[in-house]
Structures are given as C-alpha cells and as structure tokens.
Amino acid sequence: MFSKSCQYGIRAVLFLAVYSSAEKRLGVTEIANKLEIPKHFLAKILQQLAKENLISSSRGPSGGFYLNKKNRKSNLKDIIEAIDGSQIFTDCILGLKECSSEKPCPLHFQAFGIKEGLNYQFEHQTIGEMAEKIVRTNLSI
C-alpha cells in the first residue's frame, strides 16, 4: 500500500506532532532511535518533508525538527502525496492509462469506492487532531 519511506514519514510526523513544539525541537538521531528507523534514511525523508513545508526545521544547537501551528493543520494525505505521490488516490488500480467512467476497467467502479475510502480516511482529520487522539487513547507510533 505505502512504501517504507511513506510509513516512516507518517510515523515521524506523528511523533513530532506528539512530542515536539517550536520550543522543543527533536534531532534526527532521537527520532530515529525512538521509532527504530535507519537514521540516514529518515534524515532524507524529513528533509524532503521540510522542503515541502509539511514539517519545520532549524539548524544549529538546540535545532531540530518540529511542527508549527500551520504544520498541524495539514493532513495525512498531504504527507502521503509528498512522499509516494498521488497515484494511489488517482491512478487506475489495474494500471490502465485509459480508464475513466466513460471507458472503465473491470475494477473501475469498485476502485472508486476504495479510493473514496482512502480519501476520507486520510483527509478528514488533521495531524494535530491525530496527535491529540494518540495521546488521549495511548496509541503506539
């Protein structure tokens, strides 16, 4: 479903959402250790997300990654699209280039339902709201 990069990215963003703030920034090493993700691999993913303004970063001592208020208003779909692209939400499930309601593949209408579900699940709550839920119901990242 999602690439490893994407899974790592989502977990890291949620970790930042729960444990970081503009005052308390987290270094790659710390995040990688806590989530058991290869450090240098995670660094690349976080840099990519920072470049797309989905997470924030600052250099220097006491620098690190964190989420600002605006970051907390993004949703999982933004993260997923930034890392894996939007194919999963848009492309034909059978890989046909020509596939539409006018010229549907055998799974077109079924896939439509699935994609609707994905969109709903990943778009209808913000990262901030998810962080709240993680703390409230003690979910493991």
Add this chain to the structure above:
Amino acid sequence: MFSKSCQYGIRAVLFLAVYSSAEKRLGVTEIANKLEIPKHFLAKILQQLAKENLISSSRGPSGGFYLNKKNRKSNLKDIIEAIDGSQIFTDCILGLKECSSEKPCPLHFQAFGIKEGLNYQFEHQTIGEMAEKIVRTNLSI
C-alpha cells in the same frame, strides 16, 4: 497498491475468463499481445497461477491457458494473494510488527475500515461473474 505482476495477472485472468474455455485455449503470445504485456514476464505470472490451480494449462499443439469451471469460482482475492501475498489484507498499514486491537497504531481502526472494503470488493464476486459483467457492460481489460 498492487504490483505490476498483480495487475498483469488480474487482467490476464479476466481475459481468460472472457475469451478462453477448455476447448479454446490461449497461448502466452496471444494474451501478451492483446493486453500489451511483456510476453516472458506474463509467462512467469501465468505459470505461477497455474501451479496454484487458479488457472489451467496444457502443453503441446493447441495447448495454452484457460479457465475451467472450478477456476471460474475463485475470486480476485485468491489471485491477488497468489501473486502479491496477503499483506495488503492483513499487515499493519504503518509497517508495525506489533499492531492489534489491543495495541493499535494510530491508523489501526481507520485501516481496518479500508481493509474491510478491500476484502468486500475483491471477495464477494467470482471470476466467472466478473467475466459476465465485462461482456455485458463492455468493459476494457
């Protein structure tokens, strides 16, 4: 979502369901040409499906691949699991090894809904029924 192998495999099985019978078998070359799939790549996929008795085959002149009555009663989930495995229906969407209702990841219950949808969509109709629908509503494979 699905690997190329799986997409090719599904299309090939549906093609066989529509155009083949125990009397009219189709060679790899013919299927590969019609569906615009690399021939030798498709051969491997079909061999794998034949070994798992999801499609039928016979060698020699006028041999080829086809679906028998039993094959037509299998469903897409069988095909998908034979090629890509059952991960998409079972594994944690965030890649966590420990993820259950007791110790859920932040997406566990959302993913449950998505997986239910996948199961429903791919399990509730047989290959034979799909073939009928393809013919009836003129869907492109």
Add this chain to the structure above:
DNA sequence: CAAAAAGAAGATATGTCTGTCTTTTATTGT
C-alpha cells in the same frame, strides 16, 4: 569562535521488481 545540527550530495550495498532469453519437458497431429 567552537560546537551542534540540518542541508546537500554522492558512494556503496542489498534486495525486490520488472523484464528478456534460452533450454527442457510434455502433448498433439501426422
């Protein structure tokens, strides 16, 4: 100014996915 940490780029290694080719085996029709 020195230390800390991200940013950026590249080398390397491994593994999986995708794709091609060749050889072997089984079946059929003559």
Add this chain to the structure above:
DNA sequence: ACAATAAAAGACAGACATATCTTCTTTTTG
C-alpha cells in the same frame, strides 16, 4: 515414431527501493 507446438523452468540483467556511510556546507547557539 517424428516434428511441431506450447508450457515449464531457470539463468540473467537492468531499474528502482531501501539502507548505510561519508563528506562538506550552512546556520545558529552559547
């Protein structure tokens, strides 16, 4: 029995994803 046909099987190669490690630059803090 023989030749043709087609699947079965395995060897191989390139692309891409995943992962690790270096090196260097830039920015910021104390």
